[in-house]
Amino acid sequence: MEITSTLFTAKAIYVGVIFAITLGVAAYSTYFERIIAAFMQDRVGPDRAGPFGILQPLADAVKMFMKEDFIPSQSSKWLFIVAPCLSMLTALMTSAVVPFGDKLDLGGDVFLDLQGIDVNIGILWVFGIVSLGVYGILIGGWASNNKYSLLGAIRAASQNISYELAMGLSIIAILMLSGSLSTKTIVETQQNGHWNILYQPLGFVIFIVCAFAECNRTPFDLPECETELIGGYHTEYSSMKLGFYLFSEYINMFISGAVMATLYFGGYDYPGYEFVLDKFGMNIAALLGVGALIGKALIFVFIFMWVRWTLPRFRYDQLMGLGWTGLIPLSMFNVVLTGATMLFTVNGEGSNWMTVLLSWAGVAVMLVVTAFYSQSQYKKKKLATA
């Protein structure tokens, strides 16, 4: 009884801390997005609220809460209110299965796993919640009773479903490597520098592109494309309901960064783990691991912003073309390539380095063949039109 109650309290504190970190990171992402945008466009950016403008998220929150909360008269009221909450809920639920760190020793043989729930279907949980994320946008767009909102919602739905397929196929290659659906096991197989990015260069590229599409970030932010759709699915939203939508996007960015770090960049693994474990003990090593994972996730958040202020938006048919004719065949090729490279490690004859070498060589061969093929197609087309 004693042990379970200690563990329960510790777990509750852990969940609270993760919740606070997620919200804090999301709040400060809005600030850093503006700072990065300002840097890239040679402006100053927010600098009024507090030193360097670091109180800007607070000021934004106050502004959001103070604004008039408007509900369109012909809308379906309950769904209009529920939709942003759903967005927020699904954004926050994914972090339950992300292992933020190894174990903490609480004394008296009580060990706390630094992970919300260690279910043996971990990665499917992530996948399920991601596929539910579109409901918030879909319902919100429909409930607004506005044609532009509806168009944004429908775009979001078709975009998310299209990119989920490629995302799932790229995850399958990871599952083949680690032999388990559990996120904890996936991280444990990557310890000591055996990060999946070494074995899965192509899979990672596919996954990050799909993550951009699933988070509705530029260059795939068609659902809120303001040049065509006013504000997309959140045209009719104001006050904190709009705030929830914007906030859930930043949470999604952070969490998808954490998921990418878990799947491809060794999770809470960091160079020198053994050394820290010997010198300072288990708890310090585990906490440093948490720091490592959050740091990796923040790097991904930065990449999200970097891309946003670098690339222009896709056209809608280009988006669908990339998803269905580009990424899905590529991810199928990736599954076959992973199977081929794994022949070396499974039979125990080759070393890990051969697998790594073969995965990169496979990608290189694929690139060369595609380049030659598209060149010949291009020449044919040119001859036909000339």
Place this chain on the structure above:
Amino acid sequence: MNFWYFLTALTLLSALMVVLSKNPIHSVLYLVFTFFCISGHYVLLNAQFLMAVNIVVYAGAIMVLFLFVIMMMDLRKNMPDSKNTLTKLAGAILGGTLLVIMVAATRKMDLSGDATIANYSSQTGMVESLGKILYRDYVLPFELVSVLFFVAMVGAVMLGKREAGERNF
């Protein structure tokens, strides 16, 4: 056990609301909620993998497409006509037959058999044991089902991709 009663009541209630609500969008949303309740039942039966797949496939993909199609329709114009007597009769007969089959199946079921705590295995519903059964004992049906899916997919593409001025089928 109490939780099971609560979940079952919730499932039945939301399933009823699927049929009873006037607005098709509300029906679809209730159906999504019903799928969640059924996933809850899967968890209670220790089948986590089924729960996740149910949510990913049904709630995450198929229902989104349902919503998609219903939102595209103009509901004020395309309201389904009120049912005539024949459809009502057909529905009653179909539903009644299903009920009879289910009652008969339940009566035939042997609940006293193996399901005791002594030979209960906590790994029964886990993905590892499911995969072993699926790929060892039921390989042929499994592969046949995937062929069936493939045929259906090709058929859908054939139907959907009708080029101007020609018939593909």
